[in-house]
Amino acid sequence: MSGVQQRVLVIDDDFMIANLHGKYINQQEGYTLIGVAKNFEETMSLTSELSPDLLLLDVYLPDCSGLEVLRDIRSRNLPCDVILITAATEINIIEEAFRLGIFDYLIKPFRLDLLKETLKKYSQYKFHLLSSSQLDQNFVEGLKKYRAPKPHAEEQMPKGLDLRTLERVKQSLIHDQHLRSAAQIAQIAGVSRSTARAYLDYLIEQEMAEEFLQYGTVGRPQRLFRLK
Numbered sequence: 001m002s003g004v005q006q007r008v009l010v011i012d013d014d015f016m017i018a019n020l021h022g023k024y025i026n027q028q029e030g031y032t033l034i035g036v037a038k039n040f041e042e043t044m045s046l047t048s049e050l051s052p053d054l055l056l057l058d059v060y061l062p063d064c065s066g067l068e069v070l071r072d073i074r075s076r077n078l079p080c081d082v083i084l085i086t087a088a089t090e091i092n093i094i095e096e097a098f099r100l101g102i103f104d105y106l107i108k109p110f111r112l113d114l115l116k117e118t119l120k121k122y123s124q125y126k127f128h129l130l131s132s133s134q135l136d137q138n139f140v141e142g143l144k145k146y147r148a149p150k151p152h153a154e155e156q157m158p159k160g161l162d163l164r165t166l167e168r169v170k171q172s173l174i175h176d177q178h179l180r181s182a183a184q185i186a187q188i189a190g191v192s193r194s195t196a197r198a199y200l201d202y203l204i205e206q207e208m209a210e211e212f213l214q215y216g217t218v219g220r221p222q223r224l225f226r227l228k
Helices: 016-025 040-050 066-075 091-099 111-133 137-147 148-158 164-173 182-189 193-205
Strands: 005-009 030-038 054-058 081-086 106-109 210-214 222-228
Touching: 005 016, 005 040, 005 111, 016 030, 016 111, 040 054, 040 066, 054 066, 054 137, 066 081, 066 091, 081 091, 081 111, 091 106, 091 164, 164 182, 164 193, 164 222, 182 193, 182 222, 193 210, 193 222
Parallel strands: 005 030, 005 054, 054 081, 081 106
Antiparallel strands: 210 222
């Protein structure tokens, strides 16, 4: 990989999270943190002034949506890529974010090694973009390996599962951090108990949720779930 440093601007109104992500950026080979912003005005000012290669952008900012930031960046033709890092899981937000050309979408809370993997892919994407001398279909196919078409994530789901129902089940867990049974989750999500169990098993397999056993005085223990 080349010695080019990717210059990153972190945008998050939570000071502690912004510092955590900024510090992590500086620990990654090939990356340099050049600034932190907490709202729309700071973001647009620093983006224009510093010309970052990459933004780590939250959706929930105090003065506007991160999608508004993204739209403004695109309308001004500012040459930077965006990784959205947010607690937002609404399908319309995810779809619009990819329509606006984000590189990736990470849902809080997430493991930092997931961010590391995304940064690795971005470095590979930029290296491929800048190092190829022949711009043909093979070149484009190479880019697509690192910048996968995430809006069609349904195609990557296991047979019998779909993204929209998965988001409904996740929303039932995001509502609060209380442990919930499959029956409770099914009622909130508006699906059958067996359907909820199938999606909960998938979330556990993907290490996005965790399961606990609650033992009573009689009978089998009850399975309870929450997001990690």
